[in-house]
Amino acid sequence: MQIGIIGLPNVGKSTLFNALAKARAEVANYPFTTTDKNIGVVPVPDERVEKLGELLQPEKLTFATIEFVDIAGLVRGASKGEGLGNRFLAHIREVDCILHLVRGFQNPDVVHIEGSINPLRDIEVVNTELALSDLETLDRRIDKFTKVKNSEERELLLKAKETLSTGERSNENFEIGNAEFKMNFLLTTKPTLYVLNIDEDSHDNSKEFLQVNDFARIHQSQALAFPLKIESELAEMELNERKKMREEWGLSGKGFVELIRKSYELLDLVTFFTIKGRETKAWAIPRGTSVHHAAGKVHSEMEEGFIRAEVIHFQDFQRCGSMARVKEEGALKTEGKEYLVQDGDILLFKFKN
Ligand SMILES: Nc1nc2c(ncn2[C@@H]2O[C@H](COP(=O)(O)OP(=O)(O)OP(=O)(O)O)[C@@H](O)[C@H]2O)c(=O)[nH]1
Ligand SMILES: [Mg+2]
Known part of the structure; x- marks a missing residue:
């Protein structure tokens, strides 16, 4: 990212x-x-990483x-x-x-x-260039759709162009009816x-x-x-x-x-931790990532052979102070592939290799 x-x-x-x-x-x-x-x-x-370091001495x-x-x-x-x-x-x-x-x-x-x-003027100078560049990008895309009748995408692109032309910041998502298009190819949506x-x-x-x-x-x-x-x-x-x-x-x-x-x-990221072996490590992934994909970030084999993940939140771990105590208290939760990783999760992956 x-x-x-x-x-x-x-x-x-x-x-x-x-x-x-x-x-x-x-x-x-x-x-x-x-x-x-x-x-x-x-x-x-x-x-939190520092705290884990103190507790685990990796x-x-x-x-x-x-x-x-x-x-x-x-x-x-x-x-x-x-x-x-x-x-x-x-x-x-x-x-x-x-x-x-x-x-x-x-x-x-x-x-x-x-x-x-003059900070505000400077911001406008830069943002105007971004907007002008986006308008060109939009024009190019709109051209592609001129022959398509009732194209929802064309309508959306025109709407984005209208918004940008008024000096407004464009939104990442434009909606018309049920259609929704990501506009993240535009500079001004970032x-x-x-x-x-x-x-x-x-x-x-x-x-x-x-x-x-x-x-x-x-x-x-x-x-x-x-x-x-x-x-x-x-x-x-x-x-x-x-x-x-x-x-x-x-x-x-x-x-x-x-x-x-x-x-x-x-960047709208969340952090999860792995504490296995010699290394305690923090990982950043986009919010809304499944634990299955998170495993892939650590190792491709873990994603391929993914069985389940055992999850404990950082705060619970801190309260318990050790993995042994976590297990005694039954504070580990078992989650399947679809579980969405939460900020502060400590993840233990179970996989076959
Ligand atoms: N007084 C002061 N000088 C600064 C500050 N930040 C940068 N400078 C000076 O401004 C000059 C340009 O800084 P750069 O960091 O090269 O600027 P830049 O934005 O990367 O410039 P370009 O790459 O040419 O677009 C250097 O001589 C810096 O020492 C600051 O906070 N205060
Ligand atoms: Mg520079």
């Missing part, structure tokens, strides 16, 4: 990506530093991961091929969700492609987290952030104020030093932990 980091040039996308993934995307003060798609695998902070403790993609900056006219327009848009099409990074920091040494700090990159002395009650937050709310999205520069510096420090600095700077947020958690929520 991937989150694409998008935004105007020079807003700090690669800085964010580097801090997140400790990858080596170039960071430099001029537009289009990033021309290739960079993917970083990031562990999802989860107190040799190896593994967090669930999500992927961030550093995408080249977009400019006005990207949908018409300006800048790295088309490549940029193709990369966005491939990701599941969008982290839209917006410049809120002042530093006049860093060039702003639009000439001034769940979005707006991250305002603020100066370290700015706050999440600043006028700019409140505007961004309102915008996000109206468009069924999320928003976060994030002092990227200081947070990336803090991320390099030892835990204790970091805590001290956080207090000194009066930083109220939870830093990257919060940013990653919010990204994780955006």
Whole structure:
């Protein structure tokens, strides 16, 4: 599951990506530093994993991961091929969700492609390009259906086009009568987290952030104020030093932990745990995945030979404190193939091989 980091040039996308993934995307003060798609695998902070580590003392403790993609900056006219327009848009099409990074920091040494700090305008510039690109995609699809009479799909595509043309965000699902089509091939349907990159002395009650937050709310999205520069510096420090600095700077947020958690929520994933053998491990899967498919995520043989799963919720395990106690209390439930994995389930797969 991937989150694409998008935004105007020079807003700090690669800085964010580097801090997140400790990858080596170039960071430099001029537009289009990033021309290739960079993917970083990031562990999802989860107190439950730490708790399981304490209780089970496994040799190896593994967090669930999500992927961030550093995408080249977009400019006005990207949908018409300006800048790295088309490549940029193709990369966005491939990701599941969008982290839209917006410049809120002042530093006049860093060039702003639009000439001034104005988060809402910047958001509109980027979103307009996404919408224009979607309109083109829709037109192409609508053309295909022109000869088909009473095509429900055509009607739906036209409806989507109408919605987009008014500047509204399109919905993933459009319904007409009994027909329902997934519109997830459109860029503007992707769940979005707006991250305002603020100066370290700015706050999440600043006028700019409140505007961004309102915008996000109206468009069924999320928003976060994030002092990227200081947070990336803090991320390099030892835990204790970091805590001290956080207090000194009066930083109220939870830093990257919060940013990653919010990204994780955006992807609408649930976490399950496996505790067999030497390794205790957290896995992320889309909400609504059956335990049968979850087994396949761990090992293809487990899916093929799946018999049943024994399930205990993290909280029950924590209360019992050990597997022996769980069994004594009869707190293990047996579930068949169709069971939908719940966030926090510890799963023991029974399979034949
Ligand atoms: N003051 C300040 N400078 C920042 C911040 N974030 C990034 N910068 C600086 O802005 C410049 C551009 O940052 P990048 O991370 O390369 O920006 P980008 O969005 O990846 O740019 P493109 O890839 O060209 O689209 C660098 O010189 C960074 O050091 C910030 O939070 N505060
Ligand atoms: Mg970059």
